[in-house]
Amino acid sequence: AAGKEVYNFQAEITRLLHLLAHSLYESKEVALRELVSNASDALDKMRFVALTDASQRDGATLEIEIRRNEEGGELIIADNGVGMTHDEMIANLGTIAKSGSLEFLKGLTGDEKKDVSLIGQFGVGFYASFMIADKVRVRSRSYREKAGHEWVSDGSGSFSIEPVEAMERGTQVILHLKESAKELLDEHRLKRILKDYSGFVSHPIKMADAQINDVKPIWVEPRSQLTAEQYTGFYQHLTHRTNEEPMWHLHVSADTPIQFHALLYCPPSSIERMGLGRSEHGLQLCTKRVLVQRECRQLLPDYLRFLHGIVDSEDLPLNISRESLQDNTVFRKIGQVLLRKIFDKLETIAEEQPEEFLKFWQQFGPLMKEGIASDFEHRDRIIKLMRFASSRNDDPRQPTTLADYVERMPEDQKQIYYASGFTLDVVRNNPNLEVFKQRGLEVLYLLDPIDEFLVATMMNYNDKPFVSIDAANVELPGDEPKPADEPKADGEEPSKPAKPEGNFGKVLTLFEEILGERVKEVRESKRLTDSPCCLVNPEGGVSSHLEKLMKMANQ
Ligand code: ADP
Ligand code: MG
Numbered sequence: 001a002a003g004k005e006v007y008n009f010q011a012e013i014t015r016l017l018h019l020l021a022h023s024l025y026e027s028k029e030v031a032l033r034e035l036v037s038n039a040s041d042a043l044d045k046m047r048f049v050a051l052t053d054a055s056q057r058d059g060a061t062l063e064i065e066i067r068r069n070e071e072g073g074e075l076i077i078a079d080n081g082v083g084m085t086h087d088e089m090i091a092n093l094g095t096i097a098k099s100g101s102l103e104f105l106k107g108l109t110g111d112e113k114k115d116v117s118l119i120g121q122f123g124v125g126f127y128a129s130f131m132i133a134d135k136v137r138v139r140s141r142s143y144r145e146k147a148g149h150e151w152v153s154d155g156s157g158s159f160s161i162e163p164v165e166a167m168e169r170g171t172q173v174i175l176h177l178k179e180s181a182k183e184l185l186d187e188h189r190l191k192r193i194l195k196d197y198s199g200f201v202s203h204p205i206k207m208a209d210a211q212i213n214d215v216k217p218i219w220v221e222p223r224s225q226l227t228a229e230q231y232t233g234f235y236q237h238l239t240h241r242t243n244e245e246p247m248w249h250l251h252v253s254a255d256t257p258i259q260f261h262a263l264l265y266c267p268p269s270s271i272e273r274m275g276l277g278r279s280e281h282g283l284q285l286c287t288k289r290v291l292v293q294r295e296c297r298q299l300l301p302d303y304l305r306f307l308h309g310i311v312d313s314e315d316l317p318l319n320i321s322r323e324s325l326q327d328n329t330v331f332r333k334i335g336q337v338l339l340r341k342i343f344d345k346l347e348t349i350a351e352e353q354p355e356e357f358l359k360f361w362q363q364f365g366p367l368m369k370e371g372i373a374s375d376f377e378h379r380d381r382i383i384k385l386m387r388f389a390s391s392r393n394d395d396p397r398q399p400t401t402l403a404d405y406v407e408r409m410p411e412d413q414k415q416i417y418y419a420s421g422f423t424l425d426v427v428r429n430n431p432n433l434e435v436f437k438q439r440g441l442e443v444l445y446l447l448d449p450i451d452e453f454l455v456a457t458m459m460n461y462n463d464k465p466f467v468s469i470d471a472a473n474v475e476l477p478g479d480e481p482k483p484a485d486e487p488k489a490d491g492e493e494p495s496k497p498a499k500p501e502g503n504f505g506k507v508l509t510l511f512e513e514i515l516g517e518r519v520k521e522v523r524e525s526k527r528l529t530d531s532p533c534c535l536v537n538p539e540g541g542v543s544s545h546l547e548k549l550m551k552m553a554n555q
Contacts, residue, residue, distance in 0.1 A: 004162040009153075010095045012105050013127065017155045019115060020130045027131065028181055030242055033197050034128040035077045035173055036205065037237070039064045042081025042171060043203045044291040049082060049143060051290060052319055056143060063204040066194065070185050073177050075133075080170035083142040089151045089161060093126060093138060106276050125240075129173065130155040132181035139164055140171040199230070200237035202289060217289055219263040219310050223251050235265045238308050239282065244268055246308075247360060250345045252338065260334050264309035264342070270363040272306070279367075282308030287316040298325050299335045301378075303371040304342065306364055311338070343381045350385060358397070361387050369450055373457055383461070389424065389445040391437060396424060396447070402461045408442060412477035415467040418455060420446035431531035432469045439476065443469055470537050500524055 009017065043062040050056045060080060067076040084092060108115050129136050134154060141148030148167035153159035177184060184190050191212060198205045198213035205213045218226060218234050235246045246265040253261050264283075271279055283300065285293040289312060299311060315330045325331050350357040361368075371382045387399035392408070405416065417436060421427040427445045436443050446452050455466040467474045499505035504524070511522040525534065 002163060004160050006158055006160045007090060007094055008158050013094070014157050015108075016105065016124060016127055017130050017157075020124065020127060021134075021155050027128075027242070028184055029193055029197070031128040031132045032077075032184075032193055033237075033242070034125055034240070036064060036194070036198065036201060037240070038126060039077055039079035039081060039171065039173075040201045040203055042079050042083070045082040046080070046143065046170075047290055048292065048318070061204065063206055064201070066190070066205065066207045068185050068187065068190070073182060073185070075175045075177055075184050075190075076172055077175075078170065078172040080168060083145075083148070083170050084138075084140040085142040085145055086149050086161060086163075088142065089138065089140060089149055093151055094159060107274070129175055132177060132184065133175035134178050135176040137174040137176075138171065139167060139174070141167045141169050143169050197233070197237065200234050217310075217312075219251070219261045219312060220253075220289070222253075226251075234263070235308070238265070238284075238310070239267065241267070247363075248345070248349065248356075250309075250341060252341050254337060258313065258315055258330055258333050258337070260311060260313035260315070260337075262309060262311045262334075262338055262341075264307050264338075266307060266360065266364070268363075270306055270367065272367065273363060279306045281305045284310045285316070286310060286312040287318055288312070288314050290318065292316070292318060292320065293322070293325075296325075298322070299331065300339060300342075301371060301375050303367050303369075303374065304339075306367060307342075339378065343378065346385055347381075358387065358399070361385065366448060366450060369448075369454055372454055383458070388418075388451075389447060391419075391433065391443040391445070394424070394428060396445075400442075400444070405442060405444060406462050406464060409464075410441070410477055413441065414464065414475060414477070416444065416461060416464045417441060417469050417474065418444040418446050418452075418466055419469045420452045422449075423447070430469065431534040432536065434530055435476065436469060441476065468537065470535070472536050 008014075043064070046056075046062055050058075062080060065076075065078045067078065068074075069076065136153055136155070138151040139148060140151070148164045149161050150164045151159055151161050184193075187207075191207060194205060194207070195212055200218065201213060202215050202217045204211045204215060218230055231249050231251075232245050235249070236242050236244065245268060247268045248266050250264045251262070252264075271277065281295050281297045281300070282305075283296045284291055285296040285299065296311070297305075300307065311334060313330065313334055316328070316334075320328065320331075346357070346360070349360065365385075365387070368382055368385065372379050375382070383402065387401060388405075389396035389399050390405065392400065402416070409416075419427045419430050419433060421430070424445065424447065427433075427447070433443060446455070452468075458466065460466060499508050508522050508524065512519070515522065
């Protein structure tokens with residue numbers, strides 16, 4: 001395309017840019033990080049292209065250069081990475097399709113204060129440059145093309161693109177700094193900001209020809225050499241969540257049978273729980289430090305999609321498609337080892353830091369539980385991690401495991417009792433609970449809507465069936481087991497037990513007549529102590545809570 005073209009930003013971006021340009025929140029660090037990280041991504045991609053296509057090797061070092069133009073009030077971030085074509089510029093710098101910014105947009109509430117705090121939490125990618133610049137020019141030439149283009153915008157709704165003559169491969173982002181960001185032109189200030197962060201960038205960053213970072217990536221370093229700050233810093237680098245500390249990390253280096261390094265992180269909270277959509281697999285796959293795949297989905301099961309990190313192995317081929325990965329033995333083995341290590345780690349936290357574990361389980365338990373139905377191999381390890389509030393102490397902050405529950409069961413208790421409901425209060429006030437409390441029998445409280453479906457799929461634990469305290473077939477230790485229904489001829493109604501003699505029997509019959517179709521039967525209860533009556537579910541029927549859930553789901 002010749003000449004200058006003008007395009008409008010996607011509506012969401014205009015909103016985002018307005019927020020960035022007009023809010024008081026302004027982080028020079030965040031903006032620089034995003035731009036350096038984009039340059040580094042472009043270099044990763046170029047390194048990959050050169051390794052797989054000999055015609056693209058030119059021997060030049062892949063690097064990032066930071067230049068200051070004091071007279072013009074400009075700061076320039078340049079890289080000799082893959083660059084962008086005309087169409088890529090329109091798509092990448094005019095619409096939102098990408099990680100950080102997308103999460104950010106989903107979270108927008110319209111309340112400026114809240115929205116601004118999200119910027120720090122999620123990072124907004126390239127658009128963060130408008131926090132520090134009133135005009136941004138991006139000059140870029142793709143490795144696939146001979147000519148380059150210049151993209152220009154002042155962040156107010158539209159941008160223009162026009163061809164530029166002679167240009168090296170790669171991208172230059174030229175920021176015309178706002179008055180409040182002019183301090184970035186100060187060499188020392190700029191160097192300090194870059195240094196804090198650039199330790200995680202695996203390409204040289206140069207200023208006035210001097211390299212300011214050390215490019216050895218932290219995942220290949222021995223654990224003993226790394227500080228907590230380095231681990232946190234790398235998490236922030238990976239996730240662009242500049243204010244967050246990870247909940248825990250797992251650093252694995254293995255030599256046999258397969259050589260690999262892995263550094264995994266668990267975020268402090270689940271974006272799915274906050275209603276910000278589904279988490280995307282945050283794993284990056286590298287071979288000999290070369291990034292071969294972002295958002296690698298096949299290495300770990302879906303229920304671990306909340307983890308972030310890097311997995312690097314010399315034994316992986318560079319040229320591997322997403323489809324053929326799963327057939328690769330090395331890849332599969334790495335996945336297996338890693339999964340085992342993740343469960344080891346979770347079990348250790350559960351044992352040694354129960355409070356920390358509970359925080360984890362509150363955030364990510366709902367996701368992990370998906371694995372009970374989908375990952376048969378690790379089902380038992382997930383079940384071992386499950387935590388339930390129970391009638392033992394009525395305290396969800398001190399929940400129990402199934403193993404401990406069974407351990408406390410009296411010898412003649414044959415079933416695992418549970419009560420389900422949306423809140424602790426609902427469950428606690430269930431009249432069916434009385435007799436269990438009175439007899440000192442512990443009842444699990446199922447408060448997560450998915451739990452009742454889960455116990456239904458698990459059916460039993462340690463050969464003990466799960467039974468709702470609302471169910472007709474619940475058996476209390478010491479009680480006579482209920483006689484099995486008499487085999488009955490076709491069409492014949494199952495016989496109801498005879499009503500007790502005297503006035504009480506008459507009352508029951510009266511109830512039955514009045515309630516009619518709405519109940520199957522009204523009978524005397526041995527379970528109640530304080531409440532006059534309760535509802536129970538007929539055998540084979542779903543529990544009342546599950547019925548409510550299903551009704552809600554159908555609405
Ligand atoms: P993200 O990095 O999460 O994809 P950004 O908003 O930071 O989102 O960048 C959007 C896209 O613009 C990138 O995915 C990339 O394709 C392109 N891009 C940005 N900076 C560069 C660069 N320096 N070189 C090549 N492409 C770039
Ligand atoms: Mg980016």
